[in-house]
Amino acid sequence: MSPAQKTSQVVACVAYAEGRRVGDVALENISEVLKQDDRFVWIGLYEPDEALLKEVQAEFGLHDLAIEDAHLAHQRPKLERYGDALFIALRTAQPDREQRRIAFGETHLFVGTRYVVSVRHGASLSYADVRARCEGQPQLLAKGPAFVLHAIMDFVVDQYFPLVDGLEDSLEALEDEIFNDRISRDSTMRIYTLKRDLLEIKRGVSPLIDICDRLMRADLDVIPDDARPYFRDVYDHAIRINEMVDGLRELLGTALEANLSLTTIAQNEATKRITGWAAIFAIPTMIAGVYGMNFRFMPELQWRWGYPVVMAVTLALCGMLYYRFKRSGWL
């Protein structure tokens, strides 16, 4: 691998001691650095190639299967334990403003007692911010890799809140449309699209509940006892997003049914209107037809006032019908 390539794939590789940054390390020197007992390293990779992953694997003795998983994207969020080390796959989500949809990515984490390796794939924000924030809380960073893991998970989960809020706004806009008599093919399509987005988000978030639960409870070496309450925080957020998504799904279902119901009501009203106007128009047509007949002996036709009287009667009948339909709400 050329050093340039490597640089683009290795976003950062930093050693920490007692919560403070010690300095950047070259991948090759990691084992050197870890000889000092109080140190741990935090490596950030972006779409690494196989060679780089092999190097990292050799450095920390990671399991073959975990490395295989980290190389391929399309993992579902999961937590796996290989001996002392943990492998965690997360699903990240970013709004893709151009295409008006949500872009998903993945982050895979290898966490040992002395190292954290994060591997990003696809749509995903850089963890530079997370690193900066961690470095700003040395007393917490001193808890080691577990705290870094928490910080990244917290960051990933928090990306879902604006997305779900966005979907809630979309639903409110839809409600406005549906209930204000602006039914259109488009509303139906948007309900469908919202549902699809919600399913995607749920797929990314709901496995986190179980992952956090295991991080909080299971007896894992890399999670010291005083770090556990922090995962409870991530757990709470995941549950909240999950609940919001479930609530939205149920409302969307109801919105779709309400939409159908309102369309049928509108249909009903249109039908009544047809009936009404058809009846009103049918009267003069029928009467005119009668007096258009060519019978030789039709006394009315000879009558001086025949025409105006028939017209007046016709108008009166139409007016009466109109009034009755209006009153019963058909027109």
Next chain:
Amino acid sequence: MSPAQKTSQVVACVAYAEGRRVGDVALENISEVLKQDDRFVWIGLYEPDEALLKEVQAEFGLHDLAIEDAHLAHQRPKLERYGDALFIALRTAQPDREQRRIAFGETHLFVGTRYVVSVRHGASLSYADVRARCEGQPQLLAKGPAFVLHAIMDFVVDQYFPLVDGLEDSLEALEDEIFNDRISRDSTMRIYTLKRDLLEIKRGVSPLIDICDRLMRADLDVIPDDARPYFRDVYDHAIRINEMVDGLRELLGTALEANLSLTTIAQNEATKRITGWAAIFAIPTMIAGVYGMNFRFMPELQWRWGYPVVMAVTLALCGMLYYRFKRSGWL
């Protein structure tokens, strides 16, 4: 912080001994008061700022994460245990009569063996009433903070009953409308709104079941054994509200479907009516058309009684049709 501000945020801060009020305490003197073994303090805060929370945190040695949660609203109801202390988040609900919707707030509680701190956010009644009621039952208040916790939870849960009753009344009004042939766009919208309100209420109440269950069963230092049955009471209320909400949801779903069904039936009836009247009107129009033709040789036209006979036949046909449609229920 100015003393004025503090006063508005600290609603009450009172010490109790053996179930009786000992007197108001200044925040600064709490540790002094708690030197006496038989005392506990009950502090009520309303939307406190960070400085005040820090002060309270220092006084009782509360956990950072709990304080962070208490400062931010938007927590889902939860119970967390930090060492000996409990942190409980509750969702309060108040009818907002002006906007015809339900306003939600939050109450966060820190409960230790010698203190209770309640922090209110948003729409929420003052706990002055709860305090008065507790002080009126000194033999129960003597059980300490656990009883105060119970009293507040009971108070919060009981706020949901009138709300759910209100929604049940709304559903009954809707049923009346739907089944009495007064279908309107509005019914559909109200079904939707009811569903949304129910989802909100459920979000506030259903986590309480689990919280109470843990308060009743888990081995928590701050809940003495003889206080546990009291939480069973809150638990029962939460389950009952939950059941009422679930029942309402199922009925609402059925109401929405019934609404659609009835709209379609009404549509059906309107269509039949159109057919009927259209047929009745079509007869004279057609017959008149025939005798309006200009053929030179149309014997009927010359006949003396042609006109009255044709009119009579037409009327008879119309009458027959009307009778048949009436009998088959189309008109």
Next chain:
Amino acid sequence: MSPAQKTSQVVACVAYAEGRRVGDVALENISEVLKQDDRFVWIGLYEPDEALLKEVQAEFGLHDLAIEDAHLAHQRPKLERYGDALFIALRTAQPDREQRRIAFGETHLFVGTRYVVSVRHGASLSYADVRARCEGQPQLLAKGPAFVLHAIMDFVVDQYFPLVDGLEDSLEALEDEIFNDRISRDSTMRIYTLKRDLLEIKRGVSPLIDICDRLMRADLDVIPDDARPYFRDVYDHAIRINEMVDGLRELLGTALEANLSLTTIAQNEATKRITGWAAIFAIPTMIAGVYGMNFRFMPELQWRWGYPVVMAVTLALCGMLYYRFKRSGWL
């Protein structure tokens, strides 16, 4: 309390020994009676006031919370254990023939090793029959309060069978209506009402499953081992009613959808009929219109056989259309 009032509230208060009735006891003398080790008392109350409940509480040392619950109706069915004693709330159901709906009531039971107190509220049959039946089986009644508890629960659960059977009959009547082309607004309304009744029944019965399960399994002093299989019987009945209710709910949902589907089909048929007749009527009207035109040069008009030929052609066209619509099932 006046003795008269008391009499109306205390339905019966009887002492038993070795399965046989020893005799009526006054409330005040209960402790006297219970001094004999082999005796137990069975007290039946109907909507007792607070004073009476306090007296009973004092007699048996019942818990405050249980007494509070027994005074208020609107409990959901539940089993609570206070020390050695059990508090059980049941929901009773009676057909209210006049209002064509189901009336619900409640029975609360306090069961100790030496006493049973039943408290009835609202729509509920008297337990005099149960008492008579128990007294007719002395070898079983000798098992003590546990058997009385079983007898009452069995009696309460068995009240639900005729109700559910009644709802099944109603559904069958509905099916007949729906599938025999007698669709009406009324069917929809009855489906809705059935659903509501089912939800109510389920609310009364489904908690019994859990209650019986605990009575069968939990280690409760008041239930001797040889009495447990009897609760398995009640458990089975509760499960069966529950299953019947669930089956009915699913069928009702399908009936509602089938109703909608059939209404739409009927609508479809009506529409086809309109189209058909409209087309048949349109033909003569159009042709007559054409020969009603006033052009000076229209050769057909002068033709001797113009009129009969045009009429014959018109009739033939109408007949052909009628035949085709008939064959394709539109008319």
Next chain:
Amino acid sequence: MSPAQKTSQVVACVAYAEGRRVGDVALENISEVLKQDDRFVWIGLYEPDEALLKEVQAEFGLHDLAIEDAHLAHQRPKLERYGDALFIALRTAQPDREQRRIAFGETHLFVGTRYVVSVRHGASLSYADVRARCEGQPQLLAKGPAFVLHAIMDFVVDQYFPLVDGLEDSLEALEDEIFNDRISRDSTMRIYTLKRDLLEIKRGVSPLIDICDRLMRADLDVIPDDARPYFRDVYDHAIRINEMVDGLRELLGTALEANLSLTTIAQNEATKRITGWAAIFAIPTMIAGVYGMNFRFMPELQWRWGYPVVMAVTLALCGMLYYRFKRSGWL
């Protein structure tokens, strides 16, 4: 009881030793037979009266409650343990070809270490075949009553396969109808009936899963260890039927919705056709009307070619409309 009656109720009563038939036994002699340690008896009863059941009860010391259950039909499938003995209720199902529905019956089994008593009620095949098959496998029958129990359960479960296959065939016939434009009231009714049958079958089969599970796992004296895998077989069959039923239910639900959707589409097409033909007919009617007016000064009327030109224009307009509607799929 007369001996004749008894004979008709006692279908068979046979003793077995080491997997081989020893010979028929009279009910009275059973205790005699069982004195030999290696023997067990298998009794088959059909709708026995109370006296006979009492006799059997006395012979084997069965529990009162189990005997009561065996006398009454309408039990749900269940497994109950009374001391060493098991009481098992099964639901049998037979196609009732005449009424085109499924007839259900019940079989109750008492199984001890030395006896099996089967009690049949209602629609149920005789177990003579099962007995013959068991006797043909002496090495298995030597496992004792547990194997007989397995053979009967296997026989009962296997009766459900052809029934479910029949329902699957019905669904396929329905699919053919629905998707080949032969929508009718009848399809909807058959979907409904299928759903009801499925619910009935599920009620008979799904409790078997739990029953087999307990027979496989629980520590029951009457089931020797080497007989357990055989119940796993029945368990598998019950699960498979259950899955088939669930799959069918979901498909039926979808079929009902698809049916509605297709009806609405058909309705849509009919409506478009009306519009199309109405428009085509309206053109000549309108034009003819115009030239039917009696104005003195209408130059076209005097024109020599007025009539043919107007007719040609009218036909051209109609043809154009027809072509456009045809192209857009409305006709």
Next chain:
Amino acid sequence: MSPAQKTSQVVACVAYAEGRRVGDVALENISEVLKQDDRFVWIGLYEPDEALLKEVQAEFGLHDLAIEDAHLAHQRPKLERYGDALFIALRTAQPDREQRRIAFGETHLFVGTRYVVSVRHGASLSYADVRARCEGQPQLLAKGPAFVLHAIMDFVVDQYFPLVDGLEDSLEALEDEIFNDRISRDSTMRIYTLKRDLLEIKRGVSPLIDICDRLMRADLDVIPDDARPYFRDVYDHAIRINEMVDGLRELLGTALEANLSLTTIAQNEATKRITGWAAIFAIPTMIAGVYGMNFRFMPELQWRWGYPVVMAVTLALCGMLYYRFKRSGWL
């Protein structure tokens, strides 16, 4: 059995030692081969007859029930343990391009510490590829039969991915159709067919989750500890397919409802269009009718400009109506 038949049924029978192929073995010589402790054999059969299965059974001492299951197809996926050996049934799936549907088959596996026997039925790819791949990883194959089991399960599960992807593509094509106003009977039918395919796939995949879970966790002799993480991989894949299927099912349900909703909206639009055009056509027809009356005294008829003025007014009215309908979106 003729040797030719046998050859067609026995696809391969190979012995392995330390992860390397030792050579083909005749069925009869297997016991000979297995005398060497480090060897295991892997036999591949295709639709074997009973005689062959009996031979294999005798060779490895397999349980009667497992052999019976392996002979019959129509097993649901399951894992059963007979002593030290495992019996595993899998459902394989292959696209049947000709019939545009999915063809299902079955693979049954007998796994012992020293042997693997795979039995294929119906639509199923040969495991020659799997064998080749295994032989290419001798270090893994050295883990013995457990690794072979993993390789086959992995291969089977991976066959489902392209199928589910194909269904996702079908759904996308459907969405395009539905939301681009190309509603047709065909879309509804395809939604239904997709649903049926999904149910079939789910039936094949979802039991794998439980099977893998047991292979990962249960204490099974044939699965050495270091082979367990490999089953976690298959487990993950099964869960992912399951989630995709569930997501698709929910989307399909929504698509069906959206389809209905859009059809109703289209219906609505068609109805409005009818109303509109009917009204526009009714105006001239009515007016022409009026002036077609034969009253002697109708001053307009005599007026020189009567005809053009009436025509102009008529056209103006029609134009105005057209404009209003256009603006309100009815035309």
